[in-house]
Amino acid sequence: MSEFTTRPEISGTFGVVSSTHWLASQAAMGVLERGGNAFDAAVAGGFVLQVVEPHLNGPGGEAPILLWNERLGKTLAINGQGVAPMAATVEVFRRMGFEQVPGIGLLPATVPGAFGAWMTLLREHGTWSLADVLAPAIRYARDGFPLIPRAVQAIYAVQELFRTQWTSSADVWLPGGRVPVPGELFQIPQLAKTYERIIQEAQASSEDRTTQIDAAIKLWYQGFVAREIDVYYRSAKVQDTSGELHGGLLRYEDMAAWSPAVESPLTVDFGRYTLAKCGYWSQGPAFLQQIGMLRHAGLEQFTPHTAGFVHRIAEAAKLAMADRLAWYGVAPGANIEVQMALLSDEYLGARWAEVGELASKELRPGDPLGRSPRLPDLDVARRTLLTADTRFGIGEPTFATLPPVSQWAESEVFVGDTCHIDVIDRHGNMAAATPSGGWLSSSPTVPALGFAINTRLQMTWMDAGLPNSLTPGVSPCTTLSPSLALRDGEPYMVFGTPGGDQQDQWSPAFFLRHAVHGMNLQEAIDAPAWHVDHFPASFWPRQTRLNQLTLESRFMPSEIDELRRAGHEVKVGPDWSESRMSACSRERDSRGRILLRAAANPRGMQGYAVGR
Numbered sequence: 077m078s079e080f081t082t083r084p085e086i087s088g089t090f091g092v093v094s095s096t097h098w099l100a101s102q103a104a105m106g107v108l109e110r111g112g113n114a115f116d117a118a119v120a121g122g123f124v125l126q127v128v129e130p131h132l133n134g135p136g137g138e139a140p141i142l143l144w145n146e147r148l149g150k151t152l153a154i155n156g157q158g159v160a161p162m163a164a165t166v167e168v169f170r171r172m173g174f175e176q177v178p179g180i181g182l183l184p185a186t187v188p189g190a191f192g193a194w195m196t197l198l199r200e201h202g203t204w205s206l207a208d209v210l211a212p213a214i215r216y217a218r219d220g221f222p223l224i225p226r227a228v229q230a231i232y233a234v235q236e237l238f239r240t241q242w243t244s245s246a247d248v249w250l251p252g253g254r255v256p257v258p259g260e261l262f263q264i265p266q267l268a269k270t271y272e273r274i275i276q277e278a279q280a281s282s283e284d285r286t287t288q289i290d291a292a293i294k295l296w297y298q299g300f301v302a303r304e305i306d307v308y309y310r311s312a313k314v315q316d317t318s319g320e321l322h323g324g325l326l327r328y329e330d331m332a333a334w335s336p337a338v339e340s341p342l343t344v345d346f347g348r349y350t351l352a353k354c355g356y357w358s359q360g361p362a363f364l365q366q367i368g369m370l371r372h373a374g375l376e377q378f379t380p381h382t383a384g385f386v387h388r389i390a391e392a393a394k395l396a397m398a399d400r401l402a403w404y405g406v407a408p409g410a411n412i413e414v415q416m417a418l419l420s421d422e423y424l425g426a427r428w429a430e431v432g433e434l435a436s437k438e439l440r441p442g443d444p445l446g447r448s449p450r451l452p453d454l455d456v457a458r459r460t461l462l463t464a465d466t467r468f469g470i471g472e473p474t475f476a477t478l479p480p481v482s483q484w485a486e487s488e489v490f491v492g493d494t495c496h497i498d499v500i501d502r503h504g505n506m507a508a509a510t511p512s513g514g515w516l517s518s519s520p521t522v523p524a525l526g527f528a529i530n531t532r533l534q535m536t537w538m539d540a541g542l543p544n545s546l547t548p549g550v551s552p553c554t555t556l557s558p559s560l561a562l563r564d565g566e567p568y569m570v571f572g573t574p575g576g577d578q579q580d581q582w583s584p585a586f587f588l589r590h591a592v593h594g595m596n597l598q599e600a601i602d603a604p605a606w607h608v609d610h611f612p613a614s615f616w617p618r619q620t621r622l623n624q625l626t627l628e629s630r631f632m633p634s635e636i637d638e639l640r641r642a643g644h645e646v647k648v649g650p651d652w653s654e655s656r657m658s659a660c661s662r663e664r665d666s667r668g669r670i671l672l673r674a675a676a677n678p679r680g681m682q683g684y685a686v687g688r
Contacts, residue, residue: 081596081598081599081602082598082602082678083598083675083676083678083685084598085596085597085598085599085673085674085675086673086674086675086685086686086687087671087672087673087674087687088671088672088687088688089502089669089670089671089672089688090108090502090672090687090688091105091108091109091114091117091499091500091501091502091672091687091688092499092500092660092672092673092674092685092686092687093105093108093117093121093497093498093499093660093674093685093686093687094497094498094658094659094660094674094675094676094683094684094685094686095121095125095495095496095497095498095658095676095683095684096125096129096132096495096496096497096574096656096658096677096682096683097124097125097128097129097224097495097682097683097684098682098683098684099124099128099216099221100121100122100124100125100128100129100495100497101121101497101676101684101685101686102684102686103120103121103124103212103213104117104118104120104121104124104497104499105117105686105687106120106212107120107121107204107209108499108501108502111203112202112203112204112208112209113201113202113203113501113503113505114143114499114500114501114503114505114506114507115143115145115197115198115201115202115203115499115505115507116198116202116203116204116208116209117499117501117507118141118197118497118499118507118509119194119195119197119198119202119204119209120204120208120209120210120211120212120213121497121499122139122190122194122497122509122511123194123209123210123212123213123271124212124213124216125495125497125511126190126213126511126514126527127213127216127217127221127264127267128216128221128224129224129227129495130227130264130515130516131226131227131229131230131231131473131515131516131517132226132473132493132494132495132512132515132574133190133494133495133511133512133513133514133515134513134514134515134516134518134527134528134530135188135190135191135267135270135514135525135527136188136190136513136514136519136522136527136528136529136530137188137189137190137511137512137513137514137515137530138156138157138158138186138188138189138190138193138511138512138513138514138530138532138554138556139154139156139189139190139193139194139509139510139511139512139556140153140154140155140156140157140193140354140358140360140509140510140554140556140557140558141153141154141156141193141194141197141507141508141509141558142154142341142352142353142354142507142508142509142558142559142560142570143197143201143505143506143507143508143560144504144505144506144507144560144567144570145201145505146503146504146505146567150340151340151341151352151560151562151567152338152339152340152341153338153339153340153341153352153353153354153355154193154196154197154336154337154338154339155189155193155336155337155338155339155354155355155357155551156189156190156192156193156194156336156511157186157189157357157358157532157551157552157554157556158186158187158188158189158334158530158532158551159186159187159330159334159549159550159551160186160533160536160546160547160548160549160550160551160552161185161186161187161325161326161327161330161548162327162329162330162548162549163325163327163548164183164325164533164546164548165546165548166538166540166545166546168325169183169538169546170538172318172322173318174318174538175456175459175460175538176456176457176460176534176538176616176617176618177533177534177536177538177546177616178316178317178318178531178534178616179316179317179470179471179472179531179534179615179616179617180316180317180470180471180517180518180519180531180616181314181315181316181317181322181519181520181531182309182312182313182314182316182322182323182324182325182326182519182520182529183316183322183324183325183533184519184530184531184532184533184534184616185309185324185325185326185519185529185530185531185532185533186326186530186532186533186551186552187297187326187330187331187334188305188331188513188514188529188530189334189336190511190513190514191292191293191296191297191301192293192296192297192334192335192336193336193509195289195292195293195296196293196336196338197507198289199286199289199290200338201505205285205288206274206275206278206279206285206288206289206292207275207279210271210274210275213271214268214271214272217263217264217265217267217268217271218263218265218268219261219263220261220262220263221261221262222259222260222261222262223256223257223258223259223260223261223262224258224682225258225259226680226682227516228255228256228257228258230473230515230516230517231249231250231255231256231516231517232255233517234516234517235250235255236467237315237467237517238250239253241314241315241520242314242315242520242521244520244521244522244523245516245520245521245528247521247523248264248266248516248521248526249516249521251263264526265526266523266524266525266526267525267526267527268526269526270301270525270526270527273295273300274292274295274296274301275292277291277295277299278291278292278295293335296331297331297332297334297335298331298332301331301525302328302331302332303328304522304524304525305326305328305331305522305525305529306326306327306328306331307524308324308522308523308524309323309324309325309326309327309529310323310324310327311323312324312520314519314520315465316465317464317465317466317470317616317617318463318464318465319463319464319465324529326529333549339354339355341353341354341355341360341560342354342355342356342360342361342364342419343364344364344365344367344368344419346367346368346370346371346591347371347591348563348564348591349561349562349563349568349591350561350562350563350565351363351364351367351559351560351561351587352559352560352561352562353557353558353559353560354556354557354558355406356403356404356405356406356410356415356543356553357405357406357551357552357553357554358553358554358555358556358557359400359404359553359554359555359556359557359577359579359580359614360557360558360559360580361396361400361404361415361418361419362393362396362397362399362400362404362557362580363396363557363559363580363583363584364419365392365395365396365399365418365419365424365427366389366392366393366396366580366584367584367587367588368419368421368424369392369395369396369424369425369427369428369431370388370389370392370428370584370588371421371424372424372425372428373388373389373392373428373431375388375389375588375592376592376593379593380585380588380589380593380595380603380604381603381604381631381632381635382635383635383636383638383639383642386606386625386627386631386635386639387433387435387639387642387644388431389581389584389585389588390435390606390608390625390644391431391435391436392428392431392584393580393581393584393607393608393610394436394439394440394608394610394611395427395430395431395436395440395442396580397577397608397610397611398439398440398441398442398610398611399418399441399442399449400553400611401439401441401451401452401611401612402441402442402449402450402451402543403415403418403441403444403449403543404543404544404553405542405543405544405545405552405553406543406550406551406553407536407542407543407544407545407546407547407550408541408545408547408550409540409541409542409543409544409545410543410544411447411543413445414444414445414447417444417445418442418444420444423442423444426442427442433642434642434643435623435625435639435642435643435644435645436610436623437622437623437643438622439451439610439611439620439622450541450542452537452539452542452612453537453539454612454620456538456617456618457612457617457618457619457620458619460616460617460618461617461619464617470615470616470617471531471534471613471614471615471616471617471618472493472576472615473493473515473517473518493512493515493574493575493576493615494510494511494512494555494556494574494575494576494579495510495511495512495574496508496509496510496511496558496572496573496574496656496658497509497511497658498570498571498572498658498659498660498674499570499660500570500660500661500662500672500674502670502672504567504662504670506560506567506570506660506662507570508558508559508560508570508571508572509558509572510556510557510558510572510573510574510579511556512530512556512574513530513531513532514527514528514529514530515528516528518530518531519531532552532554533546533552534552534615534616535552535553535554535555535614535615536552536553555576555577555579555580555614556579557572557579557580557583558570558571558572559571559572559583559587561587563663566664567662568661568662568663569659569660569661569662570659570660570661571583571586571587571657571658571659571660572657572658573586573655573656573657573658573677574656575607575655575656576613576614576615577607577609577611577613577614578607578654578655581606581607581608582605582607582654582655582656582657583657585605585606585655586600586601586605586655586657586659587600589603596673596675597659597660597661597673597674597675598675600657600659600675601655601657601658601659601675601676601677601678602678604627604628604630604631604654605628605654605655606625606626606627606628606631606654607625607626607654608623608624608625608626609621609622609624609626610622610623610624623643623644623645624645624647625639625644625645625646625647626646626647626648626649626653626654627639627646627647627648627649627654628648628649628650628651628652628653628654629648629649629650629651630651630652631648636648652678652679653679654679655677655679656677656679656680656683657675657676657677658675658676658677658683658685659674659675659676660672660673660674660685660687661673661674672687673687674686674687
């Protein structure tokens with residue numbers, strides 16, 4: 077265990093919150109203080125994240141949610157990932173000359189699922205009204221919030237695209253024609269008006285709380301929000317990564333037909349713990365596969381700062397992510413029987429037996445139930461880049477690192493394309509959510525609404541018959557991946573991180589530092605972190621890199637050298653360049669009293685944990 081952390085682990089008995097932005101954490105804690113439960117708080121904090129981290133998520137994005145409802149005594153997953161438009165076929169994209177769904181613009185949109193997911197959580201598990209949970213987000217959008225440096229970097233990077241092509245985005249993000257200054261109070265008045273209109277019309281429909289929430293959902297997916305998206309996506313033509321102008325495929329009918337599914341999560345046991353993740357529409361099972369493999373790894377023999385610890389987790393990640401490529405997804409090419417087998421101890425034990433003392437340099441998906449894996453065409457990224465226009469970004473958010481913006485950033489290589497929030501209340505309710513998509517540089521702002529739509533369809537493949545093939549009416553396999561853990565059968569912890577393909581690498585390492593080596597939440601977050609690149613990236617142009625291990629420089633040189641001797645292609649980053657974990661936990665002390673804890677990521681200087 078370390079003797080130093082960047083900040084204390086928060087502890088208390090009333091409630092705890094941790095998120096990727098201090099304003100969201102404080103907004104959620106304010107809900108708890110005023111009598112709301114964990115679900116009310118998570119919803120309020122989630123909508124604040126849309127406003128204060130606009131470069132990482134937005135109202136037009138998605139939000140997978142894991143929760144423990146103490147009254148029901150069960151864990152649930154809310155699938156807030158929208159589906160592909162019915163017009164989004166492989167044939168349509170190929171006729172336009174695409175081998176991949178582009179990473180920005182109107183074409184990669186799926187139905188924006190975040191609003192439906194948050195409203196489902198509020199209606200089914202919360203207690204507050206629609207107006208009350210939206211009030212903090214509306215206030216920040218209308219009256220202003222301090223714009224963090226990373227948001228300014230995102231605006232700076234795409235300002236010419238906004239000025240010359242995406243003029244509706246320029247109207248929002250370049251007020252008065254200028255790039256905003258870090259720390260200035262920034263307003264998004266049209267977004268505030270959109271949410272205010274939803275509240276007004278929902279309240280006019282009924283005085284009943286549940287009916288108002290249902291009315292809000294209808295306004296979003298069958299009312300004025302869906303109609304404005306339909307009009308814009310039919311009429312506008314904008315530049316994307318092809319360098320050409322294209323309209324959108326998302327339609328009113330796609331919005332009207334969709335609703336979030338509420339599911340039982342997938343689980344794997346690890347000693348005293350049961351880990352819960354979202355289904356194969358997410359990369360969450362990759363976390364479970366790694367944990368299942370690492371039951372056989374003897375990690376208690378290797379402390380978290382050593383090469384032995386890193387090597388074993390990195391090699392498990394390579395195998396799990398290879399399986400993600402071959403077997404994850406919910407398209408017609410998916411095989412449910414195979415997916416169930418991926419989490420069996422027999423399969424995971426056999427996979428762990430493939431790990432040796434040397435780093436794997438091959439992409440090795442497994443053959444569950446004796447089925448041979450089939451992979452997409454991995455050379456497509458090279459062909460795509462030969463003709464692509466990458467001046468204004470790729471699939472993930474783009475951040476400028478040129479002066480004067482670079483001097484504002486804590487770290488020029490700090491990564492993150494998403495947000496996260498965790499909440500636990502005094503009653504034992506828990507929620508973890510990883511909202512993303514619809515960030516300001518993903519696609520043009522819909523003028524009448526004040527927000528952009530996600531580009532999640534870029535995560536599909538155009539090869540036919542794969543579990544994650546582009547399929548109308550089917551959701552892509554997303555990287556978004558909140559986590560929930562039980563200990564000794566009792567709900568124990570919610571946690572997660574932004575980071576795209578890194579989410580289910582940083583999360584397992586955090587959990588294992590805590591569960592195996594007894595680090596408290598803050599120590600486990602602060603410890604030196606890493607990730608591997610050993611698979612095709614989930615974001616356009618989906619380039620494949622094998623056997624690169626990126627470490628924070630706080631690892632001892634001797635441990636880094638040992639990893640190189642084991643065959644890893646090691647890249648050493650700055651001291652605090654990896655991971656953005658948040659976590660909250662609940663446990664009984666020796667006298668049976670409940671104690672709540674929380675911790676947040678210090679990297680980037682914006683994550684915040686709060687509680688009492």
